[in-house]
Amino acid sequence: MKWTGKLNAAALCAMLACGALAPAAHAAPVHWKASIVDYAAEGKDINDVLRDFGASQGIPTRIAQGVSGNVSGKFHLPPRRFLDMLAASFGFVWYYDGEVLDIVPATDLQSTLVKLDTAGTAGLRDTLERMHIADERFPIVYDSAQGTALVSGPPRYVQMVTQIADRLDTNESRRGGTQVRVFPLNHAWAQDRSVTIDGQDVTLQGVVSVLNGIYHPHPAKDGGEKKGANHPDDGVTRKTPMNDVEGNTYTSPYVAPPIPGGSSGRGLLGGLNGQPSPAVMEAVGGPPQPAASTSRAPAPDDSLPVIVADQRTNSVVIRDTGERMTQYDKLIERLDVKPQLIEIEAHIIEIDDTALQQLGIDWTLHNSHLDVQTGNGLLPQSTYNGGTITQNFGSTTLPGGALAAASPAGASVAAVLGDAGRYLMARISALQQSNAAKVDASPKVVTLNNIEAVMDNKTQFFVPVSGYTAGDLYSVSTGISLRVLPMVVEEGGQTHIKLDVAIQDGELTSQTVSNLPVIQRSNINTQAFIDEGQALLIAGYRADSDSNGVTGVPGLSKIPVIGALFRTDNRSKSHMERLFLLSPRVISP
Known part of the structure; x- marks a missing residue:
C-alpha cells in the first residue's frame, strides 16, 4: 500500500492531540540534536522530508521502497512527535537500533x-x-x-x-558441554560415493549425508543436482573458462564495485550505508559488518549436531549434547544394515521363427504363472514336471494310433513369466543344433540389493572433429547395454524381487551421413515384480532379412539362353526375434 496525498498543518494538530496521549515506545533511546523541529514544506516528497529530518538530527536514515507521499505545511514539534505523526499519516513504520533509523512501509x-x-x-x-x-x-x-x-x-x-x-x-x-562419539559402520558407507552409469556421474549418498539431511536440511538451489564446470548441461560442455577482452582467464568470484563514501567516516554522513552499530554486532556474535565494497563468504553453520565422516575407518563422527547423543544409536543401526546379495543371470537369445515353423520344433516355458509354447500343430505338447500343459490346442495322433494334446501351430504365450528359465534354456539349446536359435551372450553378475548392475557389450570408436582453432575426438559406441536395478521385498513371509530394467540395443547400419555410419538404436524400459526363483522374459525386437544369391559354373552360366542350366538362384528370408531372459536370485539372507 502506498500513501499518496498531502499533509497540511490542520491535520497535524488533530493527530498531535491524539499522539500526545500515546506512550512513547522505542527500542534504543534516540539522542536528538534539537528538542524542536522547525520545518516548512510545500508539496515536498516524503522521502526528502525524512532525509532532511535525519540529517538535521545527525542520524543515518535508511528508507525502503514503497514510502511515498507529499508533505505541505509548517511544523514546530518535538522530533519524536514529528516522526510519529509522519508515520501515522503516510503508513510507514520506523525502528532505531542505536545506529541507523530504518523506515519501511507497513506492508514490509x-x-x-x-x-x-x-x-x-x-x-x-x-x-x-x-x-x-x-x-x-x-x-x-x-x-x-x-x-x-x-x-x-x-x-x-x-x-x-x-x-x-x-x-x-x-x-x-x-x-x-558437548560430547563426541564415533560410530563405526560395518556394511554401509560413511561418505558419499560417485559412480559412472551410462556416462553420467551419479552420487550415492552415504550415512553422513543422510544424517545431515535430517538434522540440517538445506534445499538445493538447482533442484538437488550438482553440476560442475565440465558437466554437460543441455548438451553443451565448456572445457575451460572464457577469456576476457585482454586475453586473460578470470575464474575468481565476482566482487561488487565499491560504493563511494559513507563508510569511512563517523560524522554526519558516516554510516549512511546502513551499517548496524558495533555494540549490536558484538552482542550477536560477530565483528561489525564490512563495507559494501568487500565480499565475504557466508559463515559455516555452527549449530549442533556436527556430523562428519572418517573415510579411513569408515566411521561416522558426531558432536552433540549428552542428552541427545543417545538418539543416534538406533538410527545409525537401522542405516547400517547388511545388504542382500543378488545374482542376476541374463541370456540374450535370437530365434528364427521361420526355421521353427519349417522344422516343426516346439519349445515351452511353463509353471503356475507362465506358459510359452510353439510348434507346428502336429507334435504333442511338452510336459513340465511330469504334467501336461493346461492349454488346449486340439489333439494329434502319435505313432501307434495314440491320441495326445497337440502343440500350437505357431507360438503361444500365456499369463506371466515364471520360474522355468533353465527349462527354457534347455529347449533353446536344442534349437541351436538346427540353427533355429542362438544365444548371443549369457552374462552373469552379482550386485547388492538396491544397487544397479550394468552389463555392457559395446563397440566403441572415435570420430575426429575439427574446430576453428583446435580439434577433438568424440566417442561413439554401439551394442547392447543392460542395466538392472533389483530390490528385495519381504512380505507375508515370502520373498519378492522388483526389477527395474533398462535395455539399449544398437547396431551400425549401412547408411552413412557425412561419411559417418548411422546407428540404429532401440530402448526398452520396464519394471516387473516377480517371486524369488522366477525369471523375467522380455520379447522385443524383430529383424527381417532378405538375401539373394546366384551360384553357377564359371563361364557357362553366362551363356545366353542355355546359361540358366548352369546356374542356381538362391533367395532366403529370415525372421529373427530377440529375447532377453533375466533370472534374479537372492544368494545371501
Whole structure:
C-alpha cells in the first residue's frame, strides 16, 4: 500500500492531540540534536522530508521502497512527535537500533518463529531488554514450554532478534558441554560415493549425508543436482573458462564495485550505508559488518549436531549434547544394515521363427504363472514336471494310433513369466543344433540389493572433429547395454524381487551421413515384480532379412539362353526375434 496525498498543518494538530496521549515506545533511546523541529514544506516528497529530518538530527536514515507521499505545511514539534505523526499519516513504520533509523512501509512487516533448543525464553527476553532492542510497538510472544518466540515487526528488527536468539542458543549449548562419539559402520558407507552409469556421474549418498539431511536440511538451489564446470548441461560442455577482452582467464568470484563514501567516516554522513552499530554486532556474535565494497563468504553453520565422516575407518563422527547423543544409536543401526546379495543371470537369445515353423520344433516355458509354447500343430505338447500343459490346442495322433494334446501351430504365450528359465534354456539349446536359435551372450553378475548392475557389450570408436582453432575426438559406441536395478521385498513371509530394467540395443547400419555410419538404436524400459526363483522374459525386437544369391559354373552360366542350366538362384528370408531372459536370485539372507 502506498500513501499518496498531502499533509497540511490542520491535520497535524488533530493527530498531535491524539499522539500526545500515546506512550512513547522505542527500542534504543534516540539522542536528538534539537528538542524542536522547525520545518516548512510545500508539496515536498516524503522521502526528502525524512532525509532532511535525519540529517538535521545527525542520524543515518535508511528508507525502503514503497514510502511515498507529499508533505505541505509548517511544523514546530518535538522530533519524536514529528516522526510519529509522519508515520501515522503516510503508513510507514520506523525502528532505531542505536545506529541507523530504518523506515519501511507497513506492508514490509515480517513475522518469524524463533526456536530455542538449549537457551530459555527468559534469557532471550532479558537480553533483548538489556540491549534496548525490544520494542513495545512490536511485542514478542513467548512460549516457554515449547522454547519458541514469535517475532513480528520491521525486517531489521526481526533479523536482530533472530541473530541474538541463535547466539544465545549456541552459547548455552557450549556451556552445557558437548560430547563426541564415533560410530563405526560395518556394511554401509560413511561418505558419499560417485559412480559412472551410462556416462553420467551419479552420487550415492552415504550415512553422513543422510544424517545431515535430517538434522540440517538445506534445499538445493538447482533442484538437488550438482553440476560442475565440465558437466554437460543441455548438451553443451565448456572445457575451460572464457577469456576476457585482454586475453586473460578470470575464474575468481565476482566482487561488487565499491560504493563511494559513507563508510569511512563517523560524522554526519558516516554510516549512511546502513551499517548496524558495533555494540549490536558484538552482542550477536560477530565483528561489525564490512563495507559494501568487500565480499565475504557466508559463515559455516555452527549449530549442533556436527556430523562428519572418517573415510579411513569408515566411521561416522558426531558432536552433540549428552542428552541427545543417545538418539543416534538406533538410527545409525537401522542405516547400517547388511545388504542382500543378488545374482542376476541374463541370456540374450535370437530365434528364427521361420526355421521353427519349417522344422516343426516346439519349445515351452511353463509353471503356475507362465506358459510359452510353439510348434507346428502336429507334435504333442511338452510336459513340465511330469504334467501336461493346461492349454488346449486340439489333439494329434502319435505313432501307434495314440491320441495326445497337440502343440500350437505357431507360438503361444500365456499369463506371466515364471520360474522355468533353465527349462527354457534347455529347449533353446536344442534349437541351436538346427540353427533355429542362438544365444548371443549369457552374462552373469552379482550386485547388492538396491544397487544397479550394468552389463555392457559395446563397440566403441572415435570420430575426429575439427574446430576453428583446435580439434577433438568424440566417442561413439554401439551394442547392447543392460542395466538392472533389483530390490528385495519381504512380505507375508515370502520373498519378492522388483526389477527395474533398462535395455539399449544398437547396431551400425549401412547408411552413412557425412561419411559417418548411422546407428540404429532401440530402448526398452520396464519394471516387473516377480517371486524369488522366477525369471523375467522380455520379447522385443524383430529383424527381417532378405538375401539373394546366384551360384553357377564359371563361364557357362553366362551363356545366353542355355546359361540358366548352369546356374542356381538362391533367395532366403529370415525372421529373427530377440529375447532377453533375466533370472534374479537372492544368494545371501
